[in-house]
Amino acid sequence: MxxxxxxxxxxxxxxxxxxxxxxxxxxxxxxxxxxxxxxxxxxxxxxxxxxxxxxxxxxxxxxxxxWLKPAVVGLAVPLYLNWEKIRKQWLPIVLSQGAGSITGIVTAVWIAKLMGAEREVVLSLAAKSVTNPIAIEITKSIGGIPAITAATVIAAGMVGQMVGYRMMTMSTVRKPMSQGMSMGSASHAMGIAASLEKSKKFAAYASLGLIFNGVLTAMLVPVLLPLMGI
The missing domain is CATH 1.10.287 (Helix Hairpins)
Known part of the structure; x- marks a missing residue:
């Protein structure tokens, strides 16, 4: 044994x-x-x-x-390779990623609060749309429970990986950049895995979504939570 x-x-x-x-x-x-x-x-x-x-x-x-944290740093490679495209479209990218990050934080926190979750649990859900290494550090910094964050990050990733692209095919979202960045923002690494099944182009944009959402969420969580009375 x-x-x-x-x-x-x-x-x-x-x-x-x-x-x-x-x-x-x-x-x-x-x-x-x-x-x-x-x-x-x-x-x-x-x-x-x-x-x-x-x-x-x-x-x-x-x-x-x-190796998760070095792997997240390694995602800077697609950011560098696509820098020219990002530079030319920086405004829609920043605005869409900001909206996605705020939506991810606010919906998770408010729903948990409305359902009567304890404060520590509510705090633990704020970073559920961010890749685990970043999400856990955010949760530690605001006094949440890292174990709960890790579980919700995985749950969010699985749901997005399973139904993300299927939902977008039923909508008007068609551009690879829009679809890829949406998957990376909502479902982080699992969104990238789903994007790889489509093409490297989709995966590159999903990587950008993951990076931008991680950075923006880390910046916005400490600002938004006090405004929401948490």
Whole structure:
């Protein structure tokens, strides 16, 4: 049993399960086989079957979590590669990203508040549309609960990855820049993954959406929460 909870085994399991889940998603083409959902269920089932406590697994997961922050910094590459397009359209980009960031913050906070959630929970939802490394740091700075933030970020990403592009095809939103940046803003890294299935062009714009939304949300959350009486 000790071998089953060895860090190398758990690390290999995590990577392999996600790879297999992603392959299943590509082969079936079904939104129901979301790689994050499938791999999460598989890993939880393994931990339960082997009697492995979460803190033991978490120590291994930190080896992967360590690379999340450098990965976010690496997203500056598509920002640089598309700088000319961004510079020419800076006003609509900034305005749309500002509107998306404010909408993401305000709707999550107000709905939670109206439903009677405790203040710490409300604070934890403010950054739910931002990629996890940034969202967790925002939550820590305002006194929220990082675990709740992480869960809601994943939930927002999964919903966007599964239905984002389908919803936009039923609307008047057609341009790759508009669709890609919308996915990156609302569903962060999972939005980028969904965009990659369409093309690298969509993924580049989704990366821009993720970056802009992360920066703007970090700036706007401390300003908006007091104005909303939180």
């Amino acid at each position: 000790d071998m089953l909870k060895h860090p190398v085994v758990l690390l290999w399991l995590t990577i392999t399960v996600y790879w297999a889940a992603n392959l299943l998603r590509v082969r079936t083409g079904s939104v129901l086989f979301n790689p994050v959902v499938v791999s999460t269920i598989a890993v939880i089932s393994y931990l339960k079957a082997c009697g492995i406590d979460y803190p033991v697994y978490h120590e291994t997961a930190e080896l992967i979590d360590f």
